[in-house]
């Protein structure tokens with residue numbers, strides 16, 4: 712107990728005194744009836760872009776999968792361990808969510824890593840390099856575009872990766888089927904940490920349009 716981060720313990724005390732006290736009934740109901748979130752969010756691990764904070768959600772409202780750079784790999788049934796695909800399978804097949812939101816964000820370290828074509832790996836195994844390798848063709852095209860500034864390249868790849876992940880969602884047969892049946896909608900969004908702006912992907916054109924505050 713003594714070694715547990717004090718900041719977290721203090722936060723827990725505040726949570727119990729305020730939020731849990733106010734929402735005791737909701738937590739009890741969620742515990743007995745189970746969760747029925749209508750939306751799954753795929754977000755980055757980045758500590759500044761927590762979807763529960765950005766969307767001000769209550770417990771039980773969003774089913775969240777977070778990974779480095781909020782990527783959805785293509786459907787790939789094999790003997791490997793697929794954390795993101797497992798979360799998708801549960802959200803779509805069991806919870807039957809109506810929406811999947813891929814939430815990207817500004818200043819994403821994973822995207823920066825993908826754009827740094829000759830960067831040194833963080834470990835000899837280079838898990839991040841392999842994971843971000845999903846974006847290699849797009850990252851190379853963007854990284855070598857000398858007409859753009861580095862900031863423009865960063866934002867461009869962040870948004871390209873959201874469209875890429877949404878396309879990959881459609882490679883999962885049960886996601887494609889439910890989308891075709893009108894039971895599931897796929898969305899993209901991009902959060903600018905510095906300004907708080909949220910940009911929503913137009914599902915027809917793929918362009919990002921700033922949402923009203």
Ligand SMILES: [Zn+2]
Nearest residue numbers: 755757819820
């Ligand atoms: Zn990120």
